[in-house]
């Protein structure tokens with residue numbers, strides 16, 4: 001990963017809600033093709049950080065850039081991102097494929113044939129091409145989250161942001177989707193910033209783990225997971241790492 | 253309608269007509285026409301081409317009034333989402349005022365201001381239906397799923413597009429409810445507006461018949477009025493509801 005291009009740069013970012021200090025001088029970056037996990041206790045400001053990165057909120061201090069474009073540049077900046085929330089957030093009156101195409105429709109009058117093709121391609125990547133004409137209430141929770149994933153990658157963003165995307169799902173679906181997202185990442189050369197509160201998940205998927213502290217939140221440690229993919233869950237290395245992370249949290 | 257409710261409905265209508273006839277005969281009052289007198293008057297109206305001019309005029313006024321009233325109501329309703337000030341104005345002043353002001357008072361006010369013209373019935377309808385749209389859209393705006401708007405905002409800064417692609421579709425069921433009560437109310441309000449403020453149209457004809465003591469004609473116009481209303485409700489709205497609205501309502505967002 002050395003010497004490779006920086007996609008996301010978080011530079012000295014602080015944020016507060018009124019008197020509540022949430023983030024304090026957070027700095028890190030994500031390089032091309034990297035999967036970086038943000039791991040932190042509940043309420044430490046992970047979602048807040050992702051909102052700042054996705055341009056839903058504006059930084060009060062510090063800078064966020066994606067591919068060299070500053071988050072203060074609003075509309076142009078947003079073209080570089082794909083975001084998956086904890087819930088799928090599908091539009092219930094639209095079919096699966098029309099949900100996947102919504103990022104295009106929000107920016108232009110008519111979706112081109114090429115873009116429709118991209119939409120189907122994205123659905124294929126998440127294994128849902130045969131559900132293109134179904135509505136979200138006809139899909140399972142895991143399938144809905146797959147649609148959300150397809151929607152997030154359809155515009156071919158420079159970085160994919162995921163905010164605890166698998167939290168609501170059962171263990172089986174969760175692990176299945178972890179593998180799928182990893183293989184999708186391999187196939188499409190994605191760069192990912194993945195928020196989670198689950199150390200095992202972080203160890204399984206991440207190249208690097210950014211461990212955050214309790215509020216006011218600072219970067220406590222950045223851990224590199226030096227293990228090639230595909231990984232084995234519960235390997236000795238994984239268990240050691242998990243122990244190390246749990247120790248970090250219990251110091252608080 | 254299921255098979256066995258057909259004859260029940262027919263029986264109810266037959267009973268109603270029988271009762272009407274009975275009372276008309278017994279009261280023996282020339283201001284209480286029998287069903288036969290009414291049907292005769294109805295037939296006379298039906299074969300007269302002028303009748304359709306009046307009906308068309310009333311229709312036309314209703315539609316213009318509805319368009320104006322719904323547009324104003326929708327704009328006011330949506331504005332509450334974007335402005336605290338508008339929210340307060342709508343809740344504290346506009347809605348209570350329009351809601352409680354009797355339609356007949358609007359009609360009278362507009363007659364004095366605009367005289368006998370198209371304007372009076374149209375404005376009457378407008379003021380009467382606007383609150384329906386306003387309150388329904390306002391409620392829709394309160395129930396809107398903000399997480400979907402947030403999702404859309406991660407892809408664009410164009411607020412008008414978010415409005416069109418995400419917010420308005422969420423409001424369709426509310427818009428449908430408003431249209432339904434709006435049309436019903438407009439159809440009643442137009443008669444009031446025409447009764448006092450116009451020299452043509454169904455309301456005007458009703459008034460003429462009334463002034464000439466032609467009770468069977470009054471009844472016949474009322475029949476026209478009711479039939480059109482029922483057609484709208486049972487045919488038009490039922491069709492839309494079956495075809496579109498049910499899908500929207502049963503489908504919850506995930």
Ligand SMILES: Nc1ncnc2c1ncn2[C@@H]1O[C@H](COP(=O)(O)OP(=O)(O)OP(=O)(O)O)[C@@H](O)[C@H]1O
Nearest residue numbers: 017020022040041042043044045046047048049197
């Ligand atoms: N809009 C807001 N106004 C005020 N305070 C907020 C707002 N949003 C979040 N907070 C507070 O900021 C802190 C960080 O919230 P945030 O949602 O970013 O945490 P999180 O790390 O994502 O938590 P979780 O693991 O539960 O998702 C919390 O204490 C929360 O109560």
Ligand SMILES: [Mg+2]
Nearest residue numbers: 046047048163
């Ligand atoms: Mg969160």
